[in-house]
Amino acid sequence: DIQMTQSPSTVSASVGDRITITCRANKSISSFLAWYQQRPGTAPKLVIYKASTLESGVPSRFSGSGSGTEFTLTISSLQPDDFATYYCQQYNRYSRALTFGGGTKVET
Amino acid sequence: QWRLQESGPGVVKHSGTLSLTCTVSGGSIRDYSYYWGWIRQSPDKGLEWIANIYYTGNTNYNPSLKSRVTISVDTSLNQFSLDLTSVTAADTAVYYCTRPRLGGAPREALDLWGPGTMVTVSS
Secondary structure (H helix, E strand, O other), X not given: OOOEEEEOOEEEOOOOOOEEEEEEEOOOOOOOEEEEEEOOOOOOEEEEEOOOEEOOOXXXXXXXXXXXXXXXXXXXXXXXXXXXXXXXXXXXXXOOOOEEOOOEEEEO | OXXXXXXXXOEEEOOOOEEEEEEEEOOOOOHHHOEEEEEEEEOOOEEEEEEEEEOOOOEEEOOOOHHHEEEEEEOOOOEEXXXXXXXXXXXXXXXXXXXXXXXXXXXXXXXXXXXXXXXXXXX
């Protein structure tokens, strides 16, 4: 299986801050990378797919970049709704399984 | 508007079988060639993909769980189901049913999730 590693595990930030989360794959996954936001007690919500494409309805302060094995999720100006846990997920067509990173909690 | 809803027992006995059903509403399970799937989440293992299925019955399983998992579909009820045998405490998790963003792809980003159902394995 392709292993996904996120860093940091926790980000302490304030409203208005710019934050970046990193996700690394142990094999190349091209651009088959998604980011999810999860608030406590709810299901993950798709934020970005294909490494850099914003899901419909997601604010433009979210952006993603990267390809191959290294990817980033950036929130340009953190808003109160953005305090949540973020997960990356690879969906490389040749992998045996979908796999997720361990998550990054964005807290105040 | 598409919706997914998980249902099933909240407690399963150790060594027993966990059985869950996902009801699809807002569209037909045959539509758009989706691979309907299951994912679980636990504090120990995080988010873990379990399996997915096409409405014709074509299946994909996580190799780490394949020996214990069966996924099935009932197009007449617009439902798909998960059976996990020989459960242990390690199978205690929130179980989500999912739909991918695109049809025709067994590996894809997931843009629709059910609210999740907590399943506890009791001793």
